[in-house]
Amino acid sequence: MNPKVDWFFEKEEKWKEEVNELRKIVLECHLTEDLKWGCPCYTYEKKNIVLIHVFKEYCALLFFKGALMKDPKKILIQQTENVQSARQVRFANLKEIKSLETELKKYIFQAVEVEESGKKVALKKTKEYPVPEELTAKFKDNPPLKKAFEALTPGRQRAYILHFSQPKQTQTRESRIEKSIPHILEGKGLNDVNEYLIRKKASKNE
Incomplete structure (x- = not known):
């Protein structure tokens, strides 16, 4: 855990249990915790892999190169039509997170593999x-x-x-x-x- 990221989890009220559970899951995948764009961001060899963020109706894990990932559980969501690379996994409660813990770890490790492969999303100019x-x-x-x-x-x-x-x-x-x-x-x-x-x-x- 990175102390400079603690404030995010301490300030959160509505999704406190959920984001702390997501933090635990991601850290168990041996990623480095940092604070970017005001959110907990997890990196592998200084490359962004996944980020935790919250919204009014849900909290989420955001995979930076989710568009390149396989999605056997059909849980990756394109936030808007203009989002090209990132994909979210959304949660409405703690039970949903715990039920997907094993799968989430597989997705995180897959995201690391995508980053290691050097693949890049073909972005619209x-x-x-x-x-x-x-x-x-x-x-x-x-x-x-x-x-x-x-x-x-x-x-x-x-x-x-x-x-x-x-x-x-x-x-x-x-x-x-x-x-x-x-x-x-x-x-x-x-x-x-x-x-x-x-x-x-x-x-x-x-």
């Missing part, structure tokens, strides 16, 4: 994603923003484009873009910002 009209308009009004956005890594660009495109209403899309402009100008990605906010919140609770 950033240029294949349509840029929201609201963002294109901002680029015209703010050339430095366009330059800063284009300087971001393809992954960071994709994350922002998907984040901006999700809302159906123009006003909401514009609001998301406005809030992100300072971070884009600083060269930060969406996940960088989220992790910073989570860490800031955690430090206040210490």
Whole structure:
């Protein structure tokens, strides 16, 4: 166990028993525990294998290269149609986790084998994603923003484009873009910002 990850399990209320059980299962597979994107992340030779995260309706194990894994139990879920590589295993209670413990360990070891094989998911290129009209308009009004956005890594660009495109209403899309402009100008990605906010919140609770 990594002490810097303890706060995640200590702060959790709704899914406390469940995430602690998932932590036990993953650590029994001899992975290294770390904190990434504000969540417990487990690595093998510094490569991300699986992550624990929580939502309102469920908690989950997320396999970073789940799209390349075999799924004999049909438990791997694609979170949204835009998620290309990762797959979740979702749980609604502690009983579900315990009933799948043996299978989960097999999936974790399989995920390590996938990582060791060097296989990679063929990701859709950033240029294949349509840029929201609201963002294109901002680029015209703010050339430095366009330059800063284009300087971001393809992954960071994709994350922002998907984040901006999700809302159906123009006003909401514009609001998301406005809030992100300072971070884009600083060269930060969406996940960088989220992790910073989570860490800031955690430090206040210490």
